[in-house]
Amino acid sequence: MPWSLKRYQQAGHLHFVTFSCYKRAALLNTPLAREVFEQTLERVRTWYGLFVTGYVVMPEHVHLLISEPERASLAVALQMLKQVVARKLGTRNVAQPFWQRRYYDFNVWSDEKRIEKLRYLHRNPVTRGLVEKPEDWKWSSFRHYAFGEVGVVEIESEWTARKRERMGVMPKVVLTEQDEKPHPPALPEG
Numbered sequence: 001m002p003w004s005l006k007r008y009q010q011a012g013h014l015h016f017v018t019f020s021c022y023k024r025a026a027l028l029n030t031p032l033a034r035e036v037f038e039q040t041l042e043r044v045r046t047w048y049g050l051f052v053t054g055y056v057v058m059p060e061h062v063h064l065l066i067s068e069p070e071r072a073s074l075a076v077a078l079q080m081l082k083q084v085v086a087r088k089l090g091t092r093n094v095a096q097p098f099w100q101r102r103y104y105d106f107n108v109w110s111d112e113k114r115i116e117k118l119r120y121l122h123r124n125p126v127t128r129g130l131v132e133k134p135e136d137w138k139w140s141s142f143r144h145y146a147f148g149e150v151g152v153v154e155i156e157s158e159w160t161a162r163k164r165e166r167m168g169v170m171p172k173v174v175l176t177e178q179d180e181k182p183h184p185p186a187l188p189e190g
Contacts, residue, residue, distance in 0.1 A: 013107040014114060015066055016105070016106040017063070019061065019062055019099060022098060027098060028058065029059040034138075035152070037089075038152040041055065043084070047077075047080070048076075051067035052066050053066065053141075053155065054122070055141050056137070057139040058128065063120075074105070086098035134146075
């Protein structure tokens with residue numbers, strides 16, 4: 001790992017992750033390729049216990065806004081995602097990889113940053129001139145946020161939380177060692 005690259009994980013933050021196809025080739029340029037990526041992302045989400053807050057699949061790169069996985073490290077989950085997609089979509093040319101080796105990871109530590117990154121990734125197809133409006137790009141989480149649509153990838157959002165509540169599914173609360181320590185009594189207001 002290069003000396004200048006630092007990853008901050010196991011901090012409970014969301015991660016804005018970007019990775020590209022090898023030499024920025026448009027290997028995700030077809031609807032089928034983007035659908036394979038979405039299906040694989042959903043499988044990896046369930047395998048590793050990731051929360052996907054947002055995503056967009058572009059012709060030559062991908063942006064994800066995800067949690068750290070419950071099982072394994074973020075690097076392992078991303079490696080599995082990239083390997084499975086490469087195996088399903090890769091060419092028979094073993095000399096040319098499907099993905100660039102590295103990925104960009106930015107810790108999202110605030111609600112403002114989360115909204116900023118969601119807007120960025122949802123507007124990416126518009127900025128690139130692929131569509132006129134974000135809702136016209138099928139391979140992103142935008143339609144989930146705008147219309148509550150359920151897509152291939154489960155998106156962690158208020159829509160999803162309300163759906164779980166209606167179904168009677170309540171999230172598990174995991175206590176950390178720090179949470180298990182006794183808290184001082186609350187002071188009366190006034």
